[in-house]
Amino acid sequence: MTDPVTVAGTAEQPAGEPCVLLKLGEVVLKGRNRHQFERLLQLNIRAAARDTGLPVELLPREGVVVLLVAPQELTAAEHAAAVDRVAERVSDVPGIVRVCRAVRVAKTPEAAVAAAIELTSPASGAFAVRARRRDKRFPVTSSELAVIIGREVQKAHGLPVNLKKPDTEIFVEVDQREVFVFTSSGQPGQGGLPVGMSGRAVALMSGGIDSPVAAYRMMRRGLRCHFLHFSGMPLTGPESIYKAYALVRGLDRFQGGSRLFVVPFGKTQQALASSGADRLQVMAQRRLMLKTAAALAKRLDAAALVTGDSLGQVSSQTLPNITALDDAVRLPILRPLLGWDKTEIMAEARRLGTLSISELPDQDCCTLLTPRRVETRARIDDLRRIEGRLDAEEIAEQLAATAQEYRPELRRPAAERSC
Numbered sequence: 211m212t213d214p215v216t217v218a219g220t221a222e223q224p225a226g227e228p229c230v231l232l233k234l235g236e237v238v239l240k241g242r243n244r245h246q247f248e249r250l251l252q253l254n255i256r257a258a259a260r261d262t263g264l265p266v267e268l269l270p271r272e273g274v275v276v277l278l279v280a281p282q283e284l285t286a287a288e289h290a291a292a293v294d295r296v297a298e299r300v301s302d303v304p305g306i307v308r309v310c311r312a313v314r315v316a317k318t319p320e321a322a323v324a325a326a327i328e329l330t331s332p333a334s335g336a337f338a339v340r341a342r343r344r345d346k347r348f349p350v351t352s353s354e355l356a357v358i359i360g361r362e363v364q365k366a367h368g369l370p371v372n373l374k375k376p377d378t379e380i381f382v383e384v385d386q387r388e389v390f391v392f393t394s395s396g397q398p399g400q401g402g403l404p405v406g407m408s409g410r411a412v413a414l415m416s417g418g419i420d421s422p423v424a425a426y427r428m429m430r431r432g433l434r435c436h437f438l439h440f441s442g443m444p445l446t447g448p449e450s451i452y453k454a455y456a457l458v459r460g461l462d463r464f465q466g467g468s469r470l471f472v473v474p475f476g477k478t479q480q481a482l483a484s485s486g487a488d489r490l491q492v493m494a495q496r497r498l499m500l501k502t503a504a505a506l507a508k509r510l511d512a513a514a515l516v517t518g519d520s521l522g523q524v525s526s527q528t529l530p531n532i533t534a535l536d537d538a539v540r541l542p543i544l545r546p547l548l549g550w551d552k553t554e555i556m557a558e559a560r561r562l563g564t565l566s567i568s569e570l571p572d573q574d575c576c577t578l579l580t581p582r583r584v585e586t587r588a589r590i591d592d593l594r595r596i597e598g599r600l601d602a603e604e605i606a607e608q609l610a611a612t613a614q615e616y617r618p619e620l621r622r623p624a625a626e627r628s629c
């Protein structure tokens with residue numbers, strides 16, 4: 211711990227330390243396992259903070275986490291900018307509902323007053339103090355503290371108080387060991403649960419718009435996702451692989467350590483066509499993809515598959531066809547976008563920064579060998595018969611075993627090896 215904290219501010223010595231205050235989400239509602247989940251979230255926060263290359267210190271607190279940056283030789287402005295960078299980076303970590311830039315001061319009303327005065331100026335306009343105590347033993351109540359700070363800020367800057375419609379809000383949070391003061395309520399975090407809390411999954415990642423959003427939604431519910439992409443090679447070029455790589459790299463900031471497995475699927479698609487799949491070609495392909503994903507999941511100790519299916523969006527996503535896809539594997543297939551409209555998925559993809567990558571042109575393997583009419587009510591028996599002709603389980607095992615692995619991580623760029 212870096213106590214004691216500075217009490218009063220001067221030009222050279224600002225009142226308190228700039229810090230990032232992270233408000234934890236659902237994890238604090240957990241019962242007996244809460245501390246284990248909080249530790250996992252702290253690990254994830256530490257890993258993300260390390261990406262900045264800054265010496266970050268993490269202080270766990272009740273329902274919040276505090277991040278400090280060792281000031282080293284930095285000027286006050288450089289130090290504040292470094293803390294901003296950390297805030298920006300950790301805002302990608304699922305499990306945090308709010309990211310606030312704050313000043314951490316000693317646990318006295320005087321220190322809170324000094325920080326509030328320093329964070330405001332005569333240009334701050336009408337203001338309101340919003341005080342709360344996480345430590346009820348603090349000798350001054352929240353409303354008393356608000357009055358004390360309000361009076362001193364008024365005196366220092368000559369500002370009017372307006373509790374209903376203030377131009378500036380001064381937030382004061384009394385914690386167990388210190389007080390946090392800030393004037394912006396911060397940025398929303400990703401919400402959800404810490405990655406890893408719900409286990410591991412294999413996300414089927416096309417180069418399209420839906421699958422990266424689906425993977426993100428499941429990461430946000432605590433699932434660590436590894437990715438599987440089927441290219442049409444050797445019947446197509448490698449463009450879809452570049453897209454999958456870029457998409458996984460973009461999503462890696464939410465979980466770290468992402469692995470992408472790539473399977474050239476063109477010859478298998480041809481084999482299905484030769485075995486007379488005809489109108490069932492797309493469904494037979496999708497089932498073989500799922501079987502391959504299940505075989506890979508076994509190798510990776512993953513307990514679920516994730517796809518970007520949205521009910522009724524394309525022919526393979528009608529209810530009878532979804533039922534026929536579920537029949538292909540024993541693992542649960544998680545489809546977080548099932549009830550989403552395309553416009554909603556696109557808006558989320560834009561927010562995540564994946565939309566522009568997904569919209570790049572490529573030749574999707576699914577469009578290869580697509581029959582003129584696609585079956586919308588595939589019969590499971592017919593699909594099983596086609597699969598029986600070419601030993602689909604064996605093919606899936608082989609494809610999973612020979613998948614090429616890439617690590618499109620932020621931290622460890624482009625190290626490549628095979629499965």
Ligand code: ATP
Pocket residue numbers: 413414415416417418419420421422438439440441499516517518519523524526527574575576
């Ligand atoms: P997306 O926009 O993600 O490509 P889509 O709307 O094109 O999805 P489909 O092509 O029917 O829908 O695919 C549904 C889901 O199947 C995808 O979201 C993805 O999870 C999986 N999938 C489809 N093609 C591939 C592929 N080439 N590699 C890996 N997974 C795939």
Ligand code: MG
Pocket residue numbers: 416417418419420
């Ligand atoms: Mg698509």
